[in-house]
Amino acid sequence: MSHPRDDAKLDRVRALMAEHELDTLVVRAPDNVLYLTNFWSMKGYDACVFPREGDPILICLEASVEDAERTAWTSDVRTVRGYAEDDPRPVPARTLEAAVAAADGRVGLELSLGTQATDRMVGEPTTFTKAWFDAFPDAADATPLLVRARTIKTEQEIARIRVANEIAAQAMQHVRRKLEPGMKESEAAAIWQGFVHGQGTARDDVELALPFSLVWSGRGIKTFTATSDLPVVAGEPVLFEIWVCADGYWADHTKNLVVGELAPEYAELEAGLLEVYGTMLEHCVPGASTAELDRVAREALTARFGAGPSHPICHGVGARAHEPPYPHQAAGGTFEENMVLAIEPGVYWEGGGGLRVEDNFLVTADGLQKLSGFPDGVVRV
Numbered sequence: 001m002s003h004p005r006d007d008a009k010l011d012r013v014r015a016l017m018a019e020h021e022l023d024t025l026v027v028r029a030p031d032n033v034l035y036l037t038n039f040w041s042m043k044g045y046d047a048c049v050f051p052r053e054g055d056p057i058l059i060c061l062e063a064s065v066e067d068a069e070r071t072a073w074t075s076d077v078r079t080v081r082g083y084a085e086d087d088p089r090p091v092p093a094r095t096l097e098a099a100v101a102a103a104d105g106r107v108g109l110e111l112s113l114g115t116q117a118t119d120r121m122v123g124e125p126t127t128f129t130k131a132w133f134d135a136f137p138d139a140a141d142a143t144p145l146l147v148r149a150r151t152i153k154t155e156q157e158i159a160r161i162r163v164a165n166e167i168a169a170q171a172m173q174h175v176r177r178k179l180e181p182g183m184k185e186s187e188a189a190a191i192w193q194g195f196v197h198g199q200g201t202a203r204d205d206v207e208l209a210l211p212f213s214l215v216w217s218g219r220g221i222k223t224f225t226a227t228s229d230l231p232v233v234a235g236e237p238v239l240f241e242i243w244v245c246a247d248g249y250w251a252d253h254t255k256n257l258v259v260g261e262l263a264p265e266y267a268e269l270e271a272g273l274l275e276v277y278g279t280m281l282e283h284c285v286p287g288a289s290t291a292e293l294d295r296v297a298r299e300a301l302t303a304r305f306g307a308g309p310s311h312p313i314c315h316g317v318g319a320r321a322h323e324p325p326y327p328h329q330a331a332g333g334t335f336e337e338n339m340v341l342a343i344e345p346g347v348y349w350e351g352g353g354g355l356r357v358e359d360n361f362l363v364t365a366d367g368l369q370k371l372s373g374f375p376d377g378v379v380r381v
Contacts, residue, residue, distance in 0.1 A: 017145065027109075059098045061080060091218055150323060153318060157318060174199075184231075185229065192240060195211075210245045221235075232259060241356070241358075243321045245320070308345075311344075
């Protein structure tokens with residue numbers, strides 16, 4: 001989709017570049033290219049050369065130039081060929097040459113990136129080769145700069161995250177109407193995914209919506225495992241660990257359905273987990289300690305259930321499904337207005353079974369604002 005240029009975001013990046021004494025950012029991660037240009041890469045072979053002064057340069061596949069002209073905020077679009085008769089090298093080698101030619105002054109690279117969001121093709125994620133970093137031997141690490149910029153969302157970013165949340169919630173309402181005993185986890189996942197991709201992409205305000213899910217039923221609920229063919233069982237929860245990506249901006253939820261009345265042991269677990277969840281939501285106001293959230297939540301989960309989850313219980317959401325801040329009891333930091341958070345406490349039983357609740361929240365001056373319309377807890381079919 002074409003969106004108005006987000007000057008508030010770009011001005012913040014340039015101010016941070018001045019603070020770090022950087023003249024140019026050279027980024028290739030699809031989420032950072034999107035963040036700086038509004039162009040969402042098809043194959044991850046693209047790059048942005050972002051100067052502190054002057055227009056950004058988008059380097060993209062020749063085959064993607066129509067997408068770039070329609071969506072990108074910069075008019076300086078330079079193409080690289082997907083196939084060159086005289087050059088057997090992979091496409092990123094040509095992207096690198098164009099980036100080196102366009103970069104000037106003191107350069108910042110994504111040296112400590114660690115994680116990047118997917119491109120639109122998804123199936124073959126791209127990775128950086130040694131040649132990419134060797135081409136800029138004196139580059140500074142721009143990842144901390146980009147983290148600071150991306151942690152606080154602009155109005156446009158918040159609106160785009162809301163769209164992803166709406167699609168995720170609508171897909172849950174859809175699968176809620178379809179779920180029945182005996183259905184396989186994989187079949188329930190396919191129903192949810194089909195709605196996101198089909199109906200999400202059909203929206204007037206979305207060009208492409210992509211679904212990602214893990215669906216577990218009853219004793220199949222674990223900290224982290226693949227969706228399988230376990231059946232839906234009446235009285236046992238079906239947990240949907242779900243992501244929606246709408247034109248490069250994400251929602252990250254965990255929602256739970258049950259056919260019939262929830263079994264007593266799960267109902268007891270749900271009540272205790274939602275109590276801890278509520279305490280976590282009350283904590284997240286501007287100026288509150290991120291470390292204290294992690295410490296208090298884990299202490300409460302351990303006191304009530306014997307242990308806390310092995311996964312983080314809060315993280316940022318934006319142009320990635322998981323991005324800073326990552327509250328941790330051994331680190332520092334505070335919550336700030338216009339952060340968008342995924343808050344996700346969970347409890348998992350030995351041998352399988354358990355629950356997790358998760359939604360996305362905007363930090364406001366008055367506390368958290370829930371971004372999804374789908375209820376937390378276990379929702380009856």
